[in-house]
Amino acid sequence: xxxxxxxxxxxxxxxxxxxxxxxxxxxxxxxxxxxxxxxxxxxxxxxxxxxxxxxxxxxxxxxxxxxxxxxxxxxxxxxxxxxxxxxxxxxxxxxxxxxxxxxxxxxxxxxxxxxxxxxxxxxxxxxxxxxxxxxxxxxxxxxxxxxxxxxxxxxxxxxxxxxxxxxxxxxxxxxxxxxxxxxxxxxxxxxxxxxxxxxxxxxxxxxxxxxxxxxxxxxxxxxxxxxxxxxxxxxxxxxxxxxxxxxxxxxxxxxxxxxxxxxxxxxxxxxxxxxxxxxxxxxxxxxxxxxxxxxxxxxxxxxxxxxxxxxxxxxxxxxxxx
Numbered sequence: 001x002x003x004x005x006x007x008x009x010x011x012x013x014x015x016x017x018x019x020x021x022x023x024x025x026x027x028x029x030x031x032x033x034x035x036x037x038x039x040x041x042x043x044x045x046x047x048x049x050x051x052x053x054x055x056x057x058x059x060x061x062x063x064x065x066x067x068x069x070x071x072x073x074x075x076x077x078x079x080x081x082x083x084x085x086x087x088x089x090x091x092x093x094x095x096x097x098x099x100x101x102x103x104x105x106x107x108x109x110x111x112x113x114x115x116x117x118x119x120x121x122x123x124x125x126x127x128x129x130x131x132x133x134x135x136x137x138x139x140x141x142x143x144x145x146x147x148x149x150x151x152x153x154x155x156x157x158x159x160x161x162x163x164x165x166x167x168x169x170x171x172x173x174x175x176x177x178x179x180x181x182x183x184x185x186x187x188x189x190x191x192x193x194x195x196x197x198x199x200x201x202x203x204x205x206x207x208x209x210x211x212x213x214x215x216x217x218x219x220x221x222x223x224x225x226x227x228x229x230x231x232x233x234x235x236x237x238x239x240x241x242x243x244x245x246x247x248x249x250x251x252x253x254x255x256x257x258x259x260x261x262x263x264x265x266x267x268x269x270x271x272x273x274x275x276x277x278x279x280x281x282x283x284x285x286x287x288x289x290x291x292x293x294x295x296x297x298x299x300x301x302x303x304x305x306x307x308x309x310x311x312x313x314x315x316x317x318x319x320x321x322x
Contacts, residue, residue, distance in 0.1 A: 027198075034190065037182055053077045054087040102189055103144045104155050104177045110143040112175045112243075113250050124172035126165065129153065136170050155185060176242050193273050213272075231276060238274035245272055 035045055057076040061069050070088070074081040111117050111124045117139050119125040127136040129149070140149045153170065156162040159178055163171045204211040222230065254267065 034187070038187065050077075050079060050083070051087050051090075054079065054084050058084075058088060102177070102185065102192065103147050103152070104159070104161070104185065106143045106145070107140055107147075107152060108156070108161055108172065108175045108177060109246060111139060111172045113246070114139075114143070124175075126169050126171045129168050129170055158183075174239065175246065176239050193275075196271070196273060227278070231278075234276050238276070241274055242272070 034040075035042075054073060054077055057073045058068065058070075061072045061076070065072070070081055070084050073088075074084045077084070116134060117125055117127065125134065127134065127139065129135065130137045132138070136153065137149045140147060140152045144152055153162070156177070157164060161172070161174050161177045163173050165171055200212045200214055204214060249271075
């Protein structure tokens with residue numbers, strides 16, 4: 001059943017509530033910094049928190065008693081019943097939408113897995129940026145979910161996941177994109193990864209058997225002169241783990257020809273996240289507004305050249321102007 005927390009404040013003998021408040025402070029500190037960087041006000045955050053709390057409590061009440069109860073939601077959240085009613089009447093289509101895999105990850109993953117974009121030895125092929133067959137343009141069109149090819153190339157170049165070559169070709173450098181800079185994509189990635197991690201940790205809190213895997217290696221007496229070496233080594237090992245896991249996922253995908261067992265859903269979302277942390281990293285953060293990657297080079301297709309054969313005018317394949 002939904003347990004209603006007592007109304008007394010932390011520090012009055014409820015160890016679980018006090019621990020939860022301390023945990024929320026730790027979680028909120030980096031989120032508050034992100035709010036200030038992005039121009040989100042405390043008032044906007046407060047409204048968002050109220051909306052998520054009401055909808056979360058309403059879902060729990062509905063599961064536990066089999067019906068909706070605005071009064072129970074009001075008691076659980078401490079908000080007036082009138083505000084609960086207003087929030088539940090409002091549209092939540094965007095906020096309630098489940099985050100899927102980031103388009104950049106999908107494109108890079110397909111570049112390493114989709115046979116149409118692999119070289120003879122199984123590595124990601126060097127692709128022309130534009131083209132109707134086996135090109136970066138086609139890779140993005142198939143796997144990005146509608147992202148324009150230029151925008152995707154800018155994104156992957158900015159995070160150093162691809163390399164621009166001569167003759168308007170591109171080469172994949174890594175299938176694991178690392179988003180940096182205060183961009184919309186980087187901010188979306190924070191929500192995606194953080195939600196998955198918190199759901200795993202809170203799931204394990206409520207289960208005594210068959211917990212989801214979660215492990216942490218940590219120490220507080222590392223030689224500062226070895227930090228750079230350790231970071232590089234962890235990045236390599238983490239990338240290898242993610243790559244091998246992606247291969248496992250590739251072998252475990254549902255085959256369209258195989259019938260789904262009765263009572264099972266068609267798809268199951270699961271995954272892993274590997275990340276590195278270090279105290280004092282804020283000292284390494286570069287000032288916002290500094291141009292790290294230079295100016296964007298707009299891509300332009302070369303004008304089509306006409307080639308006459310008798311009375312027929314043919315248009316050879318368009319090439320890209322450097």
